[in-house]
Amino acid sequence: MSDLILEPNIPDPDGFYADLLAAHEGLSDDESAALNARLILILANHIGDRAVLRDALTAAKGDRP
Amino acid sequence: MNAPLRDRYPLAFRLYPYRRSADQDASTPARHSVVIVGAGPVGLALALDLGQKGTPVIVLDDHEGVGLGSRAICFAKRTLEIMHRVGAGAEMVDKGVVWQKGRVFRDRDEVFAFDLLPEEGHRCPAFINLQQPHFERFQMEAVTRAQTAGAPIDVRGKNRVDALTDMGDHVLLDIMTPDGPYRIAADYVVACDGAKSPIRERLGLGFDGRVFEDNFLIADVKMTADFPTERWFWFEPWFKSGSSALLHKQPDDIWRIDFQLGWDIDRNTELRPEKVRARVDQMLGPDVEYELDWVSIYTFQCRRMERFRHGRVLFAGDSAHQVSPFGARGANSGVQDADNLGWKLSAVLNGHAPETLLDSYDHERLQAADENILNSTRSTDFLTPKSRTSKLFRDAVLTLAREHAFARPLINSGRLSTPCVYDGSPLNTPDALEGGPARTRPGACCPDAPVGNGFLLDHLGGRFTLLSLGAVGPQIDGVTTLSLTGDALGPELADRYLGPAPQAHYLVRPDQHIAARWGSASANDIEAALRRAMGAA
Numbered sequence: 238m239s240d241l242i243l244e245p246n247i248p249d250p251d252g253f254y255a256d257l258l259a260a261h262e263g264l265s266d267d268e269s270a271a272l273n274a275r276l277i278l279i280l281a282n283h284i285g286d287r288a289v290l291r292d293a294l295t296a297a298k299g300d301r302p
Numbered sequence: 303m304n305a306p307l308r309d310r311y312p313l314a315f316r317l318y319p320y321r322r323s324a325d326q327d328a329s330t331p332a333r334h335s336v337v338i339v340g341a342g343p344v345g346l347a348l349a350l351d352l353g354q355k356g357t358p359v360i361v362l363d364d365h366e367g368v369g370l371g372s373r374a375i376c377f378a379k380r381t382l383e384i385m386h387r388v389g390a391g392a393e394m395v396d397k398g399v400v401w402q403k404g405r406v407f408r409d410r411d412e413v414f415a416f417d418l419l420p421e422e423g424h425r426c427p428a429f430i431n432l433q434q435p436h437f438e439r440f441q442m443e444a445v446t447r448a449q450t451a452g453a454p455i456d457v458r459g460k461n462r463v464d465a466l467t468d469m470g471d472h473v474l475l476d477i478m479t480p481d482g483p484y485r486i487a488a489d490y491v492v493a494c495d496g497a498k499s500p501i502r503e504r505l506g507l508g509f510d511g512r513v514f515e516d517n518f519l520i521a522d523v524k525m526t527a528d529f530p531t532e533r534w535f536w537f538e539p540w541f542k543s544g545s546s547a548l549l550h551k552q553p554d555d556i557w558r559i560d561f562q563l564g565w566d567i568d569r570n571t572e573l574r575p576e577k578v579r580a581r582v583d584q585m586l587g588p589d590v591e592y593e594l595d596w597v598s599i600y601t602f603q604c605r606r607m608e609r610f611r612h613g614r615v616l617f618a619g620d621s622a623h624q625v626s627p628f629g630a631r632g633a634n635s636g637v638q639d640a641d642n643l644g645w646k647l648s649a650v651l652n653g654h655a656p657e658t659l660l661d662s663y664d665h666e667r668l669q670a671a672d673e674n675i676l677n678s679t680r681s682t683d684f685l686t687p688k689s690r691t692s693k694l695f696r697d698a699v700l701t702l703a704r705e706h707a708f709a710r711p712l713i714n715s716g717r718l719s720t721p722c723v724y725d726g727s728p729l730n731t732p733d734a735l736e737g738g739p740a741r742t743r744p745g746a747c748c749p750d751a752p753v754g755n756g757f758l759l760d761h762l763g764g765r766f767t768l769l770s771l772g773a774v775g776p777q778i779d780g781v782t783t784l785s786l787t788g789d790a791l792g793p794e795l796a797d798r799y800l801g802p803a804p805q806a807h808y809l810v811r812p813d814q815h816i817a818a819r820w821g822s823a824s825a826n827d828i829e830a831a832l833r834r835a836m837g838a839a
């Protein structure tokens with residue numbers, strides 16, 4: 238079991254951020270929200286570890302995991 | 303109290319016509335062991351079990367039979383196994399529509415499929431569809447057969463229980479009949495009087511939970527059609543008759559169709575036959591001929607009592623807990639309540655167990671109710687997303703599922719009833735079979751398997767049994783032994799009960815749940831486990 242990584246972990250952070258924004262370009266708010274939901278589900282499945290996912294939910298809410 | 307008897311619903315079958323009982327002429331209230339209030343599927347299941355154990359039981363119902371209308375149709379494997387044990391299962395499976403597969407569609411596309419029994423070697427199928435009135439009729443026929451064979455069961459129609467008084471060492475019941483009121487006394491009363499339970503109300507006991515803000519139109523339609531005998535469920539169906547729809551085959555060319563209507567509807571308008579037919583036509587196409595057999599609109603809730611045992615009064619079935627029907631956990635869990643309670647009541651009344659054994663009914667069936675409520679709440683949340691965001695995720699799951707396998711298990715159109723494993727029950731002895739399969743751990747219900755030309759479950763139940771596999775078990779007082787070695791120990795048995803272990807002993811309760819298991823066990827080990835399973839502190 239691995240822990241939730243909250244230290245920098247993405248190579249080329251600016252490149253990733255640009256990809257994320259590009260994916261949403263031209264979408265309505267509703268379409269963007271739907272895209273985000275699909276993205277979360279895909280990433281969550283990739284992680285697959287319930288403990289890590291729980292910690293990620295906690296961190297996203299602004300609390301300490 | 304003392305209001306005249308009036309039927310609250312029309313009958314599908316008149317099963318227990320009113321007959322005057324000698325108790326009505328007694329000068330002091332006649333004393334009985336167990337009185338069950340309510341002859342629904344749960345009350346009758348308990349009566350059959352108690353009667354066959356020789357424990358005298360009286361069932362009181364304010365009607366003379368089972369009501370007309372669409373209620374339960376999906377009866378699960380565990381229910382059928384219990385009904386087999388009490389002598390009503392074969393007729394049910396014969397008449398019922400057997401199924402085990404389900405398909406889920408969104409619009410026109412299949413997004414998920416499941417198989418509820420992907421292995422062989424079980425007597426009973428994963429599910430049958432059978433109208434609840436037939437289910438109760440077969441139970442009542444089994445009661446009649448049991449009575450003929452001497453089982454002390456007495457079912458009294460048009461006997462309405464109006465009041466209960468706990469007298470400390472017994473309970474006094476006030477009963478209304480067409481010939482006026484009378485009283486009886488009972489050691490124990492089991493309230494199987496349904497979701498509106500007048501007994502629960504009378505005792506002022508709470509019944510809290512959640513109402514789901516949605517209406518479901520249930521239409522039973524008579525037609526000849528050749529859809530496969532599978533559970534078909536649509537999210538956002540292409541035929542647009544509801545925000546979801548469900549199709550199930552029943553016996554006698556009846557099909558159950560459910561349409562999800564939403565919260566703000568006018569019930570009377572929606573129930574008009576032309577309105578219902580418009581929805582059904584959209585689904586089936588204009589050329590399909592059918593008759594409307596029965597139509598009703600339901601809202602659903604998930605709730606339970608805080609405790610199911612209140613001294614000498616115990617609650618079972620819908621009176622104790624209620625779930626939304628997606629998952630078929632209502633009647634199926636109620637029958638398991640009955641199965642859990644029957645042997646305990648018998649053991650206490652026979653003096654074989656302390657009356658605290660009844661507290662384990664509370665423990666184990668509350669656990670089961672919570673599991674059922676959890677599952678049915680989750681299904682309902684998926685079906686009826688309660689916020690924009692939950693709808694967003696629901697739709698994301700359905701969209702992804704078309705392309706990607708990972709999203710399919712997230713689709714929840716109902717998780718169908720399976721028996722609860724009583725993990726952590728005070729009646730369990732810690733697992734002592736190294737490497738033993740998880741599905742047969744203490745607390746679990748015995749999975750069936752072929753034995754000779756029959757099935758394992760036919761040899762278990764009714765009494766405590768020591769099931770030994772690959773070994774011969776010791777003789778213990780009060781325990782039946784069943785030792786399976788050599789050719790009698792087939793591959794399914796070995797797979798389900800041994801795993802990598804060369805031999806095992808299982809102590810199986812009268813309700814076919816596992817109390818203890820060992821690789822090897824002394825008579826002392828088994829006796830200690832037996833005392834524990836009988837509620838010794």
Ligand SMILES: Cc1cc2nc3c(=O)[nH]c(=O)nc-3n(C[C@H](O)[C@H](O)[C@H](O)COP(=O)(O)OP(=O)(O)OC[C@H]3O[C@@H](n4cnc5c(N)ncnc54)[C@H](O)[C@@H]3O)c2cc1C
Nearest residue numbers: 340342343344364374375376463495496619620632633634
């Ligand atoms: C649309 C729908 C679909 C369903 N589908 C399924 C399904 O597929 N599978 C499933 O497992 N469950 C299903 N259920 C749930 C199932 O119908 C119930 O869980 C089941 O009927 C509960 O049985 P019961 O014996 O506890 O109560 P009930 O069946 O309600 O029986 C209670 C009995 O007590 C009697 N009674 C009440 N008050 C008194 C009194 N004062 N004195 C004497 N008698 C009294 C009543 O007349 C009645 O006969 C469905 C329910 C609905 C509404």
